[in-house]
Amino acid sequence: MDEFEKLKNTVESIKAVLLDAEEKQEAQNHAVQNWIRRLKDVLHPADDLLDEFVIEDMKHKMDVVHQNKITKVIHFLSPNRTAFRRKMAYEIEKIQKQFDDAVKDMSVLNLNPNVVVVDKKNNVWRETCSYVLESDIIGREDDKKKIISLLSPNEIQNVSLVAIVGIGGIGKTTVAQLVYNDGEVQNMFENSMWVCVSDIFELKAIMTKTLESLTKNKIDDTLSLDNLQNMFRDSLNGKKYLLVLDDIWNESFEKWTQLKTFLMCGAQGSKILVTTRSKTVAQTMGISDPYVLNGLTPEESWGLLKKITFRDDTIRVNRNIESMGKKIAEKCRGVPLAIRSLGGILQGKSEEREWINVLQGDFWKLCEDKDNILPVLKLSYQNLSPQQKQCFAYCALYPKDSVIEKDELIQMWMAQGCKSDSRR
Structure with missing residues (x-):
């Protein structure tokens, strides 16, 4: 067995043991937790070495593709090639020894390298949208009615604001979705828009999303703010609108004032419905009496x-x-x-x-x-299974509310060794 196969088998063995070890880690077994850190310290350089081996092999194949038999032999015996093989042999031996030392503790920790992992479907968090399946919602009818009453056209201002405030997971987005899709609300406004803002409050991005929701068309992201504002005014054409700004974190009065300037072009009775975790955010937007969403009974x-x-x-x-x-x-x-x-x-x-x-x-x-x-x-x-945990953790590399291509993500999981094949 050559150095490459030996290293490959070592890496596969380490990963197999880690799968079982990470299952036991959740049982508050601190000895296993420490052992996992130790084994990962072996796995990471081994993975790097494996990549180096593959790259060198590809370079070697490209170098010899047009050589005759004599030059191929000379190339194989060249000092650079020989030095690389010696280096690999030394590094593999060092990694193998570290792995063998760690394996000695396996029996003490009752670990099994032949764990079977169930392949379950991985879910990726996505940006919020206006759609909601009402049959899946329980206990929010009263909240919906109260917020709809706040949206009723009893304001003298052209555009006024309503805020839903509550802790994370309490159902602010769900209630906003119920309100947005209600027949009475749809009849109340000539245009309805939904924008997920989240923790990055960027004026141009918000205006672009607002226009896309209004026109149902993709907006050129190279347009200037002035062009975006003109498009927004022209598209609204003085009509009454409802705009939902979901999941706002911004507490900067200056940033909100800039956005508000762009949005103050609707007809009398237009409303902006905001969801946020923070009362400070609501106050920054000039909403003194936000609707505080409580938990279910x-x-x-x-x-x-x-x-x-x-x-x-x-x-x-x-x-x-x-x-x-x-x-x-x-x-x-x-x-x-x-x-x-x-x-x-x-x-x-x-x-x-x-x-x-x-x-x-x-x-x-x-x-x-x-x-x-x-x-x-x-x-x-x-x-989740250990493999699913790795896949889930990998998603943390993407910014919040990123739109992720499914096939591309699966390929990245496979490239990082989080997933062994392309099965969903």
Whole structure:
């Protein structure tokens, strides 16, 4: 077996062991956590060395493609080629020794290199849009009606603002979607636009998205702000509009004033509906009395959890599971995102033991802060296979709200060794 095959097998062995080790890491096994760091310190240089080997081999093949037999032999025995092979042999031997030393601890940590990984579908977070499936929503009818009343044409201003404020995951975007798609609201305004702003508040980008939502056409991103404003005025043509600015983080009064100047060209009664986590953002925009969105009631929370977990098959819900389910739902403090995350984990699970594991999970201890739902969301991450975790972590390289090409992302996963083949 040559050096390349030996190195390749070593890397594959390290990755196989890591898969099982990372499963056990989530059990708060600190010895395994330390061992994983140690093994990754071996894997990364091994991966680099493997790439170097492939590149050198490609260069070698290009060099000899037009050579005769004699020059091929001379090239193979050249000092540079020989030095490279010696260097590779030395580096491989060093990596192999480090790996062998780490493997000695495997039996102590009860690790298995032959773990079977279930290939589940990976989900990528996407930019928000105006569409919502109302049948999937529970408990927001009153909120929708109250916000619609705030949008009613009772203002003397041409353009006025309404804000929905609430913690992350509470359902601000969902309520805004319900309002946006309501028939009464659609009849109230001649034009409706939806723009996801997020944490990067860039005036030109927001105006471009607004125009694209208004005209339903792709806008040239090289246009100046002056051209964009003229296009916006011409397209509106003095009509009454509704603009939803979803997920705003900007607290700069100057930036908001610049955007507001562009938007003040609608007919009397035009409205801008804003969703944000921060009351400061609302105040910056001149909204003194924002609509504070509260969590679901315990009954609504259990209804949502039951709907996600069992769908229409409520026959399977025995009394014990229902009792545990209500306690789990209550622990989510009315936050739909947390409820949906746990519902996804419990979906298809009818064994009481599986529900007990979630109800008594250690992650609840980290949820003492009423606004902190991250420990609940982390449970969804923990429920992924090791390969899925690598794929999910890789997505963190993309900026928030990026639009990612599916096939390109899969190829990048495969290139980085996060995914072994192109199966979805």
